[in-house]
Amino acid sequence: MSTPLTLADDAEHMDHPTGLLRWLTATNHKDIGTLYLFFSFTMFLVGGTMALIIRAELFQPGLQIVQPELFNELTSLHGLIMLFGAFMPAFVGFANWQIPMMIGAPDMAFPRLNNFSFWLLPPAAMLLVSSFFVPGGATAAGWTLYPPLSVQMGPGMDMAIFAIHILGVSSIIGSINIITTILNMRAPGMTLMKMPMFVWGWLVTAYMLILVMPVLAGAVTMLLTDRHFGTHFFNAAGGGDPVMFQHIFWFFGHPEVYILILPGFGIISEVIPAFARKPLFGYRSMVFAMCAIGLISCLVWAHHMFTVGMPVAGQLWFMYASLLVAVPTGVKVFNWTATMWKGSLSFETPMLFAVGFIFVFVMGGVTGVILAIAPVDIQMQDTYYVVAHFHYVMVAGSLFAMFAGAYYWLPKWTGHMYDETLGRWHFWLSMIFFNLTFFVMHFLGLAGMPRRIPDYPLQFADFNMIASIGAFGFGLTQLLFLYIVIKCIRGGEKAPAKVWDGATGLEWTLPSPPPHHTFETPPVIA
Amino acid sequence: MTEVNATRVAQRAASRRTALVLALVALGFFGAILVAQFYGPSMIGFAALGVAVIGFPLAAAVGRRRAR
Secondary structure: OOOOOOHHHHHHHHOOOOHHHHHHOOOOHHHHHHHHHHHHHHHHHHHHHHHHHHHHHOOOOOOOOOOHHHHHHHHHHHHHHHHHHHHHHHHHHHHHHHHHHHHOOOOOOOHHHHHHHHHOHHHHHHHHHHHHHOOOOOOOOOOOOOOOHHHHOOHHHHHHHHHHHHHHHHHHHHHHHHHHHHHHOOOOOOOHHHOOHHHHHHHHHHHHHHHHHHHHHHHHHHHHHHHHOOOOOOOHHHOOOHHHHHHHHHHHHHHHHHHOOHHHHHHHHHHHHHHHOOOOOOHHHHHHHHHHHHHHHOOOHHHHOHHHOOOHHHHHHHHHHHHHOHHHHHHHHHHHHHHHOOOOOOOOHHHHHHHHHHHHHHHHHHHHHHHHOHHHHHHHOOEHHHHHHHHHHHHHHHHHHHHHHHHHHHHHHHOEOOOHHHHHHHHHHHHHHHHHHHHHHHHHHHOOOEOOOOOOOHHHHHHHHHHHHHHHHHHHHHHHHHHHHHHHHHOOOEOOOOOOOOOOOHHHHOOOOOOOOOOOOOOOOO | OHHHHHHHHHHHHHHHHHHHHHHHHHHHHHHHHHHHHHHOOHHHHHHHHHHHHHHHHHHHHHHHHHHO
C-alpha cells in the first residue's frame, strides 16, 4: 500500500532541474509521460510520412516515385516504427501520466528506471530511421522480418535487430515498473477489483509484454547469429527451419495486437461512463474479459500462418481459438453499449472518439472473425483485405482510443481546456478520411490485390486512388491534432479540477494541472 | 515518522522483490527460446517454458511463505 512522503523527502525533490536538464534527468512520472507522448507523436509523424510515400506511389499504376527496393524498405519500417516507436510508447506515456494518479501513488515504483526506460527509445528510433542510409538500405523483409530474406540482407537488418533489442528491453523494464507500481503502491482501500479499468488494461498488458517480448528478443537474436555467427536456426540450407521463425515471431506478434488494444479498451471504459453519466456496466465482467483476451491471445498465433502447410488439427485449433477471442471482446462492446443505454449522453470530443472507436473497431473485429476461418484466410492471405483489417484494429482501434484519452485528460495535464470546435473537426475529418483510406482496401483485397507491391494491374486503379486521397487527408488531419495540443498547452480557458461532470476517479480530485508531486499523503478509498 | 519510514522501506523491499521476480521470468523466457532452438527437441523448450510459467511463481510463493 502507498506510503506518504515526508517533508524531508519533499524538500529533497524541490530542487528538480529546469530546461533541458529537467527532461534528460526526469524521474517524475508526469514529465516522463510527457516525454513518451511527444516522442511517440514524433514517430507517428515519421511512420505516417512513410505511409504517405507508399500511398503516393500507389496513387496510380506504374512506378512513379520510389523504386521497388525502397518501397519494400518503406513498408517494413512503416510497420516497425508505428508499432514500436509510436503506438507502444504512446500507451506507456498514458500509463506514466495516469496510473500513479489513478491509484493514489506519489510516483512510479522505480523512477530512475522509468527515466532509463524512456531514454532507450531515441537511440533505437535513430537506428531504425538511419538504416535507410547504410549500404543496402533499411530492412525490406516486412515488419515481420521473415527469413530467408532477413538472413540475407545488409547492415540495415542488423540495425533493425539491434533496435528491436533495445526497444524490447525498454518495454520489459517499463512493464516491470508498471506491474510493481500497481501491485505495491495502490492507495489504502483500493483493492484490485476497485481499480479503474485503464489500470486493469495496463496490468494485463504489462504481464503480456513480459511474456512475449523476451520471445521476440530470442527470435531476433537467433536471426543475428544466423547472419553472423554460422548458426542455422532458420536457414533451410543448413538444416534450419524458416517456418519455426514464423511460429516464434507470431507467438509475440499476435499478443502484440492485444498489447496495443487493451490499454485502449481501458481508456474507452473510462471515457464512456463519464459522458454517459452512469457507472460502467458490468465492471467485473469487463475485468474478466480483459484477462480472457490476454490469455487467449497467447494461444492463437498460427492463424497468421494458415498457408504454411500445418496439419488440419492445427488449423482447426487455431481457427476455433481465434474465433473464441470474439466472445470476451463482444462482452466489452456489449458493456460499453449498455453503459450508454439510457445514459445522460453528451458528445464532447473524447466521447465522439470513443463512440467512433466502437464503430470502427467492431468493423475491424468482424473482418478479424472472417480471417480467422482457415479456408477463407487461405484465399485472402497477403491481400489488401488483411491490410484493411489490421488498420481498422490498429489505427481506428488503438489510435482513436488514444485520441479519446488525450482529449479526455488533456485539460487535466495542461490546466487548460482544448478547443472543442477544432477537436470535433479533428474527429470528423479523421473518421471520414480513415474510412476513405481503408474501407476500399477490403474491395481491393477481395478482388485479389496483393499487399507490399509498388505496382498493380489497371483494374485496381480507382480504389487505390481513393485510398491515397483518403490517406493524405488523414495524415494532414493529424497536424490539426498537433495544433490543438500546442494551443491547449500554451493557454486557453482554465480547466477545473474535475473537468467532466460525469468523471469519477482519484485523478479528478487533484488540481489541473496536477502539482509536481501528487498524493504525498495517500488518499483512503472507502 | 519512524513508522512511516518503516512502511516505506518495507514497500521498497516489496517492490524490489516483485521486480526481481518479473525480470527473472522475462530472462527465463528469453533463455528458454534460445535453449529450445539450440538443442532441437521441442520438449526442452516446453520444459523450460513450463518451469518459467508454473515453477517460478510456485518457488516464489513457497519462498514467501517460508520467509514469514
